[in-house]
Amino acid sequence: MQSDSTWTGHHFLRETLYQDSKQKVEEPKTRVCGICEPNQTIISLPAPKEIALDPIILWDALENRQTIRSYSIEEINKWELSIILHYTQGVREKENSSHFRTVPSAGALHPFETRIIVNRVNGLKPGIYRYLPLDHALVREECHSGDHESVAKVCKNPNLFTTSAVSFIWTAVPERMIWRFGQRGWRYLFIEAGHICQNLYVTCAGLRLGVCAIGSYNDNDINCILGIDGESEFCIYMASVGKK
Numbered sequence: 433m434q435s436d437s438t439w440t441g442h443h444f445l446r447e448t449l450y451q452d453s454k455q456k457v458e459e460p461k462t463r464v465c466g467i468c469e470p471n472q473t474i475i476s477l478p479a480p481k482e483i484a485l486d487p488i489i490l491w492d493a494l495e496n497r498q499t500i501r502s503y504s505i506e507e508i509n510k511w512e513l514s515i516i517l518h519y520t521q522g523v524r525e526k527e528n529s530s531h532f533r534t535v536p537s538a539g540a541l542h543p544f545e546t547r548i549i550v551n552r553v554n555g556l557k558p559g560i561y562r563y564l565p566l567d568h569a570l571v572r573e574e575c576h577s578g579d580h581e582s583v584a585k586v587c588k589n590p591n592l593f594t595t596s597a598v599s600f601i602w603t604a605v606p607e608r609m610i611w612r613f614g615q616r617g618w619r620y621l622f623i624e625a626g627h628i629c630q631n632l633y634v635t636c637a638g639l640r641l642g643v644c645a646i647g648s649y650n651d652n653d654i655n656c657i658l659g660i661d662g663e664s665e666f667c668i669y670m671a672s673v674g675k676k
């Protein structure tokens with residue numbers, strides 16, 4: 433008999449065992465990521481390839497990656513935000529209807545949306561924005577309840593948000609995975625969120641910015657602020673970034 437403390441995990445593992453026959457080939461008509469409404473103004477970001485980055489040694493970036501929880505009041509630059517978005521969810525290659533990004537994704541399905549809370553980014557007004565990977569651009573959004581500052585309150589350590597220059601909120605849209613991989617797709621969502629945040633850590637190490645992954649937050653409250661139902665789309669991971 434399993435104890436209550438292990439039931440949820442074991443149930444999840446059983447329900448998401450790999451079953452080849454569960455792979456489907458017909459794509460559903462779910463919206464692809466980063467679609468904007470016709471009335472939204474697209475805010476373009478500096479093209480990553482045109483940004484002259486200081487060369488860094490990969491091994492150093494991996495070695496120096498660490499969590500930083502307090503940030504200076506200095507703002508970060510739009511080009512730094514552009515680089516971070518590119519290396520966490522940016523598109524590196526388009527091929528017919530598929531596109532490949534700087535992070536791996538099962539079936540190249542990329543089931544996430546990226547929202548950012550801007551506090552101090554040169555050239556961007558404070559607020560909440562959504563990233564459009566295919567355009568490498570942002571659109572301004574409204575919070576469904578409260579404002580962008582309310583996001584701090586959902587986090588166990590609100591200072592991570594209030595003192596950051598910019599914070600990242602990744603939401604998952606399970607249907608973008610499940611249509612193809614069945615219940616197994618649920619595992620991939622969580623694995624892939626880890627890829628994104630690891631790229632954020634390594635990119636910030638390269639840019640000498642501080643970063644902190646955030647898993648302690650009230651799920652219902654953040655979903656409510658974003659205006660998502662917590663089922664067809666839910667917040668899967670967050671992170672804060674700022675100058676050290």
Ligand SMILES: Cc1cc2nc3c(=O)[nH]c(=O)nc-3n(C[C@H](O)[C@H](O)[C@H](O)COP(=O)(O)O)c2cc1C
Binds near residue numbers: 647
């Ligand atoms: C899944 C995950 C969730 C985390 N959630 C939080 C969090 O809510 N608050 C926080 O201060 N740090 C959080 N962290 C950061 C860890 O505490 C940090 O990685 C750990 O202390 C090790 O430090 P290092 O990243 O410098 O190696 C999280 C890290 C991971 C991987």
